[in-house]
Amino acid sequence: MSHDGHGFSTEQVHGGFRPDADHGARVPAVHMTSGFLFEDFDQARDRFAGTDDGYTYTRLGNPTNADVERRIALLERGAEAILVASGQAAVTVAFLGLLQTGDHVVSAQSIYEGTRGLLLQNLGRLGIEVDFVADARDLDAWAAAVRPNTKAFFAETIPNPKNDVLDITGVAATAHRAGVPLVVDNTLATPYLVRPVEHGADVVVHSASKFLSGHGSGLGGVVVDAGTFDWSAAPERWTHLTTPEHALGGRSYVDVHGPRAWVVYARDVIASRIGPTPSPFNAFLLRQGIETLSLRVERHCANALAVATWLDQQPEVTSVDHAGLASSPYHDLAQRYLPRGAGSVFAFTLAGGEPAARAFIDAVELFSRMTHLGDVRSLVLHPATTTHAGRTPAERAAQGIDDGLVRLSVGIEDVADLLRDLERGFAAVRRAVGSTAGREARGASATDRAATQVA
């Protein structure tokens, strides 16, 4: 996707726009149609043959969806994007485009629970194996997990709830040494904060339901192909792309499409067959969101850093997991990859454990109790009893998800109002569990953290 040197905010408004030749509509129309007319017999045949590139049926392509695909591909500096109906659909399409029975994935451990479940339960039942790297900063651990049947590395740029920023270049280089692509979920960073492709990632996926939309009014997902991975370097590893196909006139995807081989396969053979097609109306809503992305994310980041700094000073808090804080073990990575901010999804831990978290969450009024992220509204959730309830206490402890940990997705409201709301929550904590010796607990936990780092 070409770009002509415009800044991000210009591209998010104008990128990929194609004028409406019929009516001159400034905002592209929403094509709410299941299918498209063929002018005659020959056109139908040619569209099926792919020699006429007009539309046929919305599951296979739709102008409204294509318009959003062009814009996101441009913003991510990818070659091409595939819009789907949800983030989970995007991750699924990306994996199914790469993997078959007997294959293996190396993934960061700190990923969205839904993706972890997809890897373990859904892909696991298809005979695809996964190994998780406990500390994604440990590049030797990524390399050590590689097997002859490894076909992909997977990680998130800003995982939740710990805000444990990814070393994209390091993990991409390790993947490439193993001859496999790195798939990165960039949902919580968005291309405004980081473009993984510019740091070596091969495929980028998003839950567009989050920051890209921002309004929280509809789900969406997107797969972006960098177009740079060389599928022909080891043809025996990617036989679905390198074996001759009758439908391609006896040629392979690589023969016909070159560097686009994977994304064409993912669109034509995976997404079109499985059918996670977004409604063109949802694509329109998503595009409306994208047009204000940079403005919102700037405000999200500023608010989140102010909230994290405030939380860090509260006696009831033992730790704040925000990579924008100088005390964070991920601060260096955040400065390197996220100079505009470390996002607005992070966690803090209350010394009073679950009773304190309950009191806090039930008392806040502006923060919405919701399992959603990246909304213009501020959101709050207790991972130990919701998103991570299916994990054993030992697994949660290994990931630093204590019973007192509270996840925030800080919105774009006035930060003074947010701090007042948090203060309301802390007053409830003090009423419920007393003024716990949080500072002492924090001292202990800081010592523990230091000890862990040394170990």
Ligand SMILES: Cc1ncc(COP(=O)(O)O)c(C=O)c1O
């Ligand atoms: C990082 C990340 N990836 C993917 C998903 C799945 O997205 P969706 O809910 O749009 O299917 C989520 C959802 O919460 C997420 O946080």
